[in-house]
Amino acid sequence: MQLPFKITFWRVLLAIVWLAGTYAVFVRFTEGLGAATNLSDKFPWGLWVGFDVVTGVGLAAGGFTIAGAVYVLHLKQFYPVLRPAILTAFLGYSLVIVGLLIDIGHPLRIYHPMLMGNAHSVMFEVAMCVTFYTSVLALEFSTVVFERMGWDRLRKWVSKIIVPLVIIGVILSFLHQSSLGSLYLIMPSKLYPLWYSPLLPAFFLISAISTGCAMVIFESHLSFRAFGHRLEKNILRHLGRVMLLGLVLYLILKVQDFTTRGVWDLTVLPRMETYVFWLEMFLGSIAPIILLSIKRIRLSTKGLYICSVLTIAGFLFNRLNVTITGIEASSGVSYVPSWMEISVSLAIVGMVVFLFALAVRYLPIFGNPLANVKKITPPANRMTPKHNADNITFDSGTATGRDVLSS
Amino acid sequence: MRGRKALLIDTELCAGCNACVDACKEENNQPDVETTDLSSISYTAVIEKEGVYTRRLCMHCEYPTCVSVCPVGALEKTESGAVIYHYEKCIGCRYCMQACPYSVPTYEWNSTSPKVQKCTMCHARQKVGKIPACAEACPVEATIFGDRNELLKIARKRLSDDPTTYVNHIYGEHEAGGSSVLFASSVPFEKLGFPGNLPMEPLPNLTWDVLSKIPRFSVFFGAFLYGVWWVIDRRIELADNGTENNRFNQHLLDNEQKKEQV
Numbered sequence: 301m302q303l304p305f306k307i308t309f310w311r312v313l314l315a316i317v318w319l320a321g322t323y324a325v326f327v328r329f330t331e332g333l334g335a336a337t338n339l340s341d342k343f344p345w346g347l348w349v350g351f352d353v354v355t356g357v358g359l360a361a362g363g364f365t366i367a368g369a370v371y372v373l374h375l376k377q378f379y380p381v382l383r384p385a386i387l388t389a390f391l392g393y394s395l396v397i398v399g400l401l402i403d404i405g406h407p408l409r410i411y412h413p414m415l416m417g418n419a420h421s422v423m424f425e426v427a428m429c430v431t432f433y434t435s436v437l438a439l440e441f442s443t444v445v446f447e448r449m450g451w452d453r454l455r456k457w458v459s460k461i462i463v464p465l466v467i468i469g470v471i472l473s474f475l476h477q478s479s480l481g482s483l484y485l486i487m488p489s490k491l492y493p494l495w496y497s498p499l500l501p502a503f504f505l506i507s508a509i510s511t512g513c514a515m516v517i518f519e520s521h522l523s524f525r526a527f528g529h530r531l532e533k534n535i536l537r538h539l540g541r542v543m544l545l546g547l548v549l550y551l552i553l554k555v556q557d558f559t560t561r562g563v564w565d566l567t568v569l570p571r572m573e574t575y576v577f578w579l580e581m582f583l584g585s586i587a588p589i590i591l592l593s594i595k596r597i598r599l600s601t602k603g604l605y606i607c608s609v610l611t612i613a614g615f616l617f618n619r620l621n622v623t624i625t626g627i628e629a630s631s632g633v634s635y636v637p638s639w640m641e642i643s644v645s646l647a648i649v650g651m652v653v654f655l656f657a658l659a660v661r662y663l664p665i666f667g668n669p670l671a672n673v674k675k676i677t678p679p680a681n682r683m684t685p686k687h688n689a690d691n692i693t694f695d696s697g698t699a700t701g702r703d704v705l706s707s
Numbered sequence: 708m709r710g711r712k713a714l715l716i717d718t719e720l721c722a723g724c725n726a727c728v729d730a731c732k733e734e735n736n737q738p739d740v741e742t743t744d745l746s747s748i749s750y751t752a753v754i755e756k757e758g759v760y761t762r763r764l765c766m767h768c769e770y771p772t773c774v775s776v777c778p779v780g781a782l783e784k785t786e787s788g789a790v791i792y793h794y795e796k797c798i799g800c801r802y803c804m805q806a807c808p809y810s811v812p813t814y815e816w817n818s819t820s821p822k823v824q825k826c827t828m829c830h831a832r833q834k835v836g837k838i839p840a841c842a843e844a845c846p847v848e849a850t851i852f853g854d855r856n857e858l859l860k861i862a863r864k865r866l867s868d869d870p871t872t873y874v875n876h877i878y879g880e881h882e883a884g885g886s887s888v889l890f891a892s893s894v895p896f897e898k899l900g901f902p903g904n905l906p907m908e909p910l911p912n913l914t915w916d917v918l919s920k921i922p923r924f925s926v927f928f929g930a931f932l933y934g935v936w937w938v939i940d941r942r943i944e945l946a947d948n949g950t951e952n953n954r955f956n957q958h959l960l961d962n963e964q965k966k967e968q969v
């Protein structure tokens with residue numbers, strides 16, 4: 301089998317990460333979490349919760365953002381990035397679930413929240429939303445597969461319900477993206493006050509949206525380098541603008557929050573938390589806002605790419621700060637993930653990249669000509685009347701990125 | 708909250724003999740190893756700090772965080788006040804451990820079917836009319852068992868009888884909404900390792916304030932999104948100025964497509 305990677309170095313790296321990750325998963329399932337992780341009674345949530353689940357869900361936020369923009373707001377200029385965004389989200393969520401199954405003590409009881417849910421638990425709400433939203437994503441993504449297979453009737457059936465589907469997806473996403481922050485609302489004494497705030501749900505939601513946009517920019521840049529799918533500059537600029545909006549809103553809220561809670565003095569304490577806090581704020585908020593305010597950067601592909609990388613890095617810091625750094629002080633222990641924890645997380649990232657590349661190769665994601673082995677373009681495309689192009693059809697199948705890109 | 712049972716622990720009386728720990732281990736069939744802190748094989752521990760002995764154990768909160776966060780309801784606050792655990796439900800997510808303000812629940816880290824472990828306030832013994840093993844074993848009544856209200860009265864009396872010795876604070880009376888384990892001490896509780904930054908209201912309210920809004924939010928937000936979609940859709944359609952035509956064209960295309968498939 302041919303791996304869809306050009307550079308051998310990456311193949312080797314992927315193989316190593318997967319081997320290590322598989323071994324770690326084996327240890328975890330044969331000897332328990334204690335043997336594979338550095339978790340303890342004092343530090344029960346580590347990298348697998350903080351990165352694989354909390355961060356992973358946030359990074360996949362591009363899916364609902366773009367789907368909402370295209371279908372609800374009719375912003376058809378985002379159409380070409382719709383499929384990659386939904387693909388990322390679908391893969392992201394699927395692997396979040398894999399990560400969760402590795403982390404929880406009784407993976408075979410994963411259905412328990414469905415049967416004996418506790419409505420007072422944020423975790424229950426997140427579990428429900430993630431379950432339903434992953435199904436929504438699967439349906440949204442299924443049109444791509446149906447199109448590739450030429451199963452037109454199925455594709456049309458999904459297209460018919462796509463608007464309500466996307467609306468449900470947006471609601472579910474708003475709920476669980478914010479709820480990942482709400483998970484910590486109940487721990488005012490445990491989460492360090494630089495991060496604990498009654499506004500945690502809002503912070504989590506807004507940062508997920510701007511990072512979702514950043515991820516789409518980031519991915520399209522990488523896909524361009526790896527597969528040569530060029531994206532219209534305009535789309536990236538639009539995304540950049542949404543991202544900037546989110547970042548500014550986040551910063552304003554943060555300033556307001558710090559003022560009302562009166563914790564500004566904490567930002568100058570010489571403590572580990574302070575340093576990582578500033579790193580997070582600088583990378584994920586201040587630097588990209590400054591850069592994106594400069595017109596030349598906002599309009600250049602490279603500039604947008606750099607800003608997206610910064611935003612994603614800041615987002616990573618933020619989520620890991622809330623889930624790990626911010627908990628250390630109250631836990632009384634210091635937690636550093638074991639190599640097995642790290643390798644499982646990396647293996648999961650590798651899996652997402654691998655499956656993404658695979659999908660791009662075999663499915664009409666970016667308008668890959670390879671995917672058109674069999675001619676399945678419906679007549680709607682060939683003889684698209686002018687007004688049909690203006691009036692966006694809510695049919696995710698027909699006017700794909702392919703049309704925009706291959707022309 | 709009538710009929711709620713509680714434990715009152717007084718560091719002034721405790722001699723550090725570990726009788727409670729031993730009785731607890733025997734009651735719960737746990738191996739008799741040296742106990743310095745809570746673990747999956749120790750529901751309680753006697754700890755020496757600032758020249759006094761204090762105990763670590765589940766506080767059996769009146770509004771337990773662990774019960775509130777458990778996604779599957781594996782933890783339960785019983786009528787008597789004890790907070791107990793139902794292993795058959797637990798998925799092992801460890802949210803209870805992460806969220807407990809006293810970091811009480813522990814986990815069988817080296818098991819492939821791990822249980823969460825914590826003090827049950829001898830729920831099984833209480834059901835048959837016995838008092839918790841630790842209270843029964845304590846030779847100096849440093850740990851006593853009884854009605855929560857009664858114990859509060861006793862504690863208050865001790866505090867007012869001897870205000871120079873005791874700090875004027877019954878830990879557990881109000882912390883995080885109060886708990887079924889109460890402490891009296893001569894050393895400020897923060898120095899004994901008790902969290903000093905807990906709000907006095909029940910912690911589960913902090914999430915319920917948000918969670919309880921979800922159904923209404925979902926309905927309104929859904930209606931809003933649908934409205935936005937409809938308005939923009941309609942506008943585009945009108946701006947297109949060929950509403951009927953458009954539909955007709957679409958109809959033709961659909962038909963053609965069907966034919967092609969046949």
Ligand code: SF4
Nearest residue numbers: 765766767768773807
């Ligand atoms: S002390 Fe912790 S484990 Fe015990 S009832 Fe309170 S929240 Fe639950």
Ligand code: SF4
Nearest residue numbers: 777797798800801803
């Ligand atoms: S570990 Fe078990 S008892 Fe604790 S919150 Fe998770 S499911 Fe509930």
